[in-house]
Amino acid sequence: MRKLLGTAHVYMIVGVASGLYYRELTKTKHFTGESQLGVVHTHLLTLGMMFFLIVLALEKLFSLTSSPLFTWFFWIYNVGLVITVGMMALHGTLTVLGHDAGGAIAGIAGVGHILLTAGLVLLFITIGKRLPPDARPRSEPAPDPVVDPVPESR
Known part of the structure; x- marks a missing residue:
């Protein structure tokens, strides 16, 4: 659990x-246009901090870290997020400085997105495996309240 809190x-x-970097760079360069640099902090705070705080709460409820898939999720997701926001920061910085970003940055960012998706799939599989089984056996259907009313007690 400490690892999740530390990551967040x-x-x-x-x-x-x-x-802060976005604000100071754009102010120094007198840049007033749009760039990906403006949303890097949002991505880090949402997909990084908030996401791992939610995973921390899920860990408390379902002991996710006891699954071997959790380690795979953790590292694949983090690598994907670092690549994605790193390429966003690079692309945004180049835009602010007036340089062309080129297609390679978009391609590498795409790899980051693929890794993020793979990490999310692993997380959902891990959560699914850690959920408690249904209390009712699958072969026994749920009672229908219209057909099988609850008997009144007097």
């Missing part, structure tokens, strides 16, 4: 720092 904390620090 790191993303909070980097997210806030990236917002």
Whole structure:
């Protein structure tokens, strides 16, 4: 659980720092246009800090870290997020500085998105395996309240 809290904390620090970087770089360069740099901090705070705080709560409820798939999720998702926001930051910085970003940055960012998706799939599989089984056996249908009314007690 400490690892999840630490991960959320790191993303909070980097997210806030990236917002400061965006503000100061655009102010220094007198840049008033649109760039991907403006949403890097939002991505880090949402997909990093908030996401891992939610996973921390899910860990408390379902002991997700006891599944071997959890380690795969953790590292694949983090690598995907770092690649994605790294390419966003690079692309945005190049835009602010007046340079063309090129297609390679978009391609690498696409790899980051693919890894994020794979990490999310692994997380959902992990959660599904850790959910408690249904209380009612699958062969026994649920009672229909219209057909099988509850008997009144006197």
